[in-house]
Amino acid sequence: MKGKVIFDKDYIISKIDNRIYGSFIENLGRCIYGGIYDPEDPTADENGFRRDVIQLVKELNVPMVRLPGGNFIATYVWEDGVGPRENRPRKPDLAWKCIETNQVGTNEYMDWLNEIGAEAMMTVNMGTRSILDALNLLDYCNRDSGTHYSDLRISHGYKKPHNIKTWAIGNELDGDWQVGQKTPFEYARLARETAKAMKLLDGSIEIVAAGSAGQESPTFGEWEQTLIQQAHPYIDYISLHQYYLNLEKDTANFLAKTLAFDEYIQSIGNLIDYMKVKTQSSQDIHISLDEWNVWYHNRQQDHETIRDRGKDWPIAPAILEEPYNFEDALVAGAMLIALIRNCDRVKIAAYAQLVNVLAPIMTDKNGKVWKNTIFYPIYYASKYGRGTAxxxxxxxxxxxxxxxxxxxxxxxxxxxxxxxxxxxxxxxxxxxxxxxxxxxxxxxxxxxxxxxxxxxxxxxxxxxxxxxxxxxxxxxxxxxxxxxxxxxxxxxxxxxxxxx
Ligand code: AHR
Missing domain, CATH: 2.60.40.1180 (Golgi alpha-mannosidase II)
Incomplete structure (x- = not known):
């Protein structure tokens, strides 16, 4: 078969924002505990972070990491995860029916990100918490000193503020699995008021508002339209999520699904343009494609395991661990090509997730790590896909x-x-x-x-x-x-x- 491609210096799409090679970590399964953090592991550094994992993450050269959820964020109380570790409470996590030990929280995330050289996209809980709680976290993280929360951070041993620039307002709040699910209007108003207040507190930050959980969501489209209508002066990005499945074991069809990925991005791009005209806004809104990957191998089985859990909820069980095969790597590679092709719209993206959970990097105990197949297209895109598309x-x-x-x-x-x-x-x-x-x-x-x-x-x-x-x-x-x-x-x- 023959093919032809023409590339010309003048056919420029856009400069690529390096953050499209970002990733996502969540207090879910063995992503944090057993993945990133395991003080018992022989490779652990003085902070309990696995050095073997850090080395592989550095290979991927991840510029930005979205955290700490995901569905987890909807019942997360950030205050539980700061201060002396021995005082941190164990809490039930309703998203994954697990017990969260809170041994890794805001300051540890930031320590780890400093180790790997990445910036944070910090997500605030909009499922069950308030605008004020989000403001308190922002004050804790970004103010130098002189307020209750900034001084609290200093008392926890972090004199310098974390200066987190990118903040996300909740996650997939259209989903009926979400604790604190909202209608399009409820979320749009809350996102607007939260973004407004957070920008009053720190005018240097950027805001990512949660889009629909996916194109199949019953409110898809209406959700994004309502959100932009209400919140356009205060938000900088709308988030999109996309996972592909191949339950039919139909390789040709599986590979074709990335056509829909292009269409998905372009349709939201068109909506953003339309709403900019409709609202007569001067604000540019871009796309943060902050969960993308293949996810289906163990999806149903994990869903049933979580659904059927009795009263004994585990700590960091092995869930959502996908044994990615060769064709999954092709689809991941095609999704990366689509992200580059749409880099005029997509300024942030995150493969979901980074370690053990839907991940390119897998771990076992005792310093054992390996690369899932999807590691490779991500690695090469991140290394050589920087510049102008x-x-x-x-x-x-x-x-x-x-x-x-x-x-x-x-x-x-x-x-x-x-x-x-x-x-x-x-x-x-x-x-x-x-x-x-x-x-x-x-x-x-x-x-x-x-x-x-x-x-x-x-x-x-x-x-x-x-x-x-x-x-x-x-x-x-x-x-x-x-x-x-x-x-x-x-x-x-x-x-x-x-x-x-
Ligand atoms: O990445 C796994 C889960 O997928 C996330 O917690 C959620 O946002 C999405 O539904």
Whole structure:
């Protein structure tokens, strides 16, 4: 099969905001306890953080981390997680029917983020708490000193304020599983008043308002419209969440789902534009795609386990741990290509989540870690997908699948590095069985040299990495060619081509 991509220096989409390579951690399962934090682990540092995990997180070069929830946030009391550890209460977490020990809270999150070199997107509880509670947390985190809460932080050993710039107002509050579920209007008003008050307290912050839990939500669309109508002067981003499933085990259809991802982003983008006109607002609102991934392998089973829990709620059980296979990595790679392609709209994104829970990084006790398959496209996008995004003109055959028609076999986007010395092309061949010979037309770049071709390709779409076999699905370097008219990419493969 043949394909053609044209990338031209002038076909600029936008400068990429590095924060699109952000991630998400939640007090859920073994993400925090046993993942990021485990004072018993031989790799633990003086703060109880696992050094082996920190090293892998640093490889991913995560610029921003959304925390601490997720569904967890709806009953979280931030005050429980600060001050001397021995005084911190154990509380029931209604979202995941677990016991939260509060051994990791606001200051520990910030210590850990400093270790990995990332900034925070701090989420406030809008399910069951008030505007005032959000203000108190902001004062605790961002004011130098001289108020009750800033002085409380200092008394906890943190003289310097955390200066958190990005704040999220609750999570998925349209969802009927959410404690404190709200109607579109209830949330819109509360988000408006919370954002307004928080910006009065600290005019330097930015606000992410919670969008719908997903496109299937009964109030999808109405939720976003009402939110912008009410809150537009005070919010900077609307959050979107998207997880893909492949319960039918239909690879072609699974790979086609990322077409819907593009459409999802664009439809909210269009709504934002329409509402800007309608409200005559000067405020620019962007998208924070702050939960995205594949999630289905153990989803139903986990749901039943949580639903059927008796009175004994566990601490940090292994839930939502997805054994990502090869085709999941292709879908993650395609979602990253879509994020880059929509980087004029999407300024923040977060793969959900980072460690153990729906994660690229997995841990076992005693310093054992491994990389789930999705680690690799995330790693390469984060490393080489920074700079300016170029829109490709793509010519290729198309296919029809169970839910989609006219799916291009070739998906691709390109990035010019910040120093403008390198061009990186990400490309996926969605054909199940045919090589694609790609004519790569880099017309305005003059003479370029291919310096690297990394591919993720595998015979079996169901292969996974595990503790026992951590390197079953790994990227490989392909032979280089300087004949850009005939670059061969394998069937079902994710590719990164670099030129200078
Ligand atoms: O990431 C897992 C969960 O998915 C989050 O807690 C919630 O926001 C979403 O429904």
């Amino acid at each position: 170029l829109r490709g003109i793509i010519h290729c055959d198309k296919y029809d699948s169970r839910d989609f028609s006219d799916v291009p076999y070739l998906d691709s986007v390109a990035v010019i590095s910040n120093d403008e010395t390198e061009l990186t092309i990400f490309a996926i061949n969605k054909s199940l069985n045919e090589n694609m010979v790609v004519n790569c037309d880099l017309r305005s770049f003059g003479r370029v040299e291919m310096t690297s071709h990394i591919a993720l390709e595998n015979n079996d779409v169901y292969d996974i990495n595990s503790l026992e076999h951590p390197d079953k699905v790994v990227p490989k370097s392909k032979p280089l060619t300087q004949n850009l008219n005939e670059i061969v990419i394998s069937p079902l493969s994710w590719n990164m081509l670099r030129f200078n």
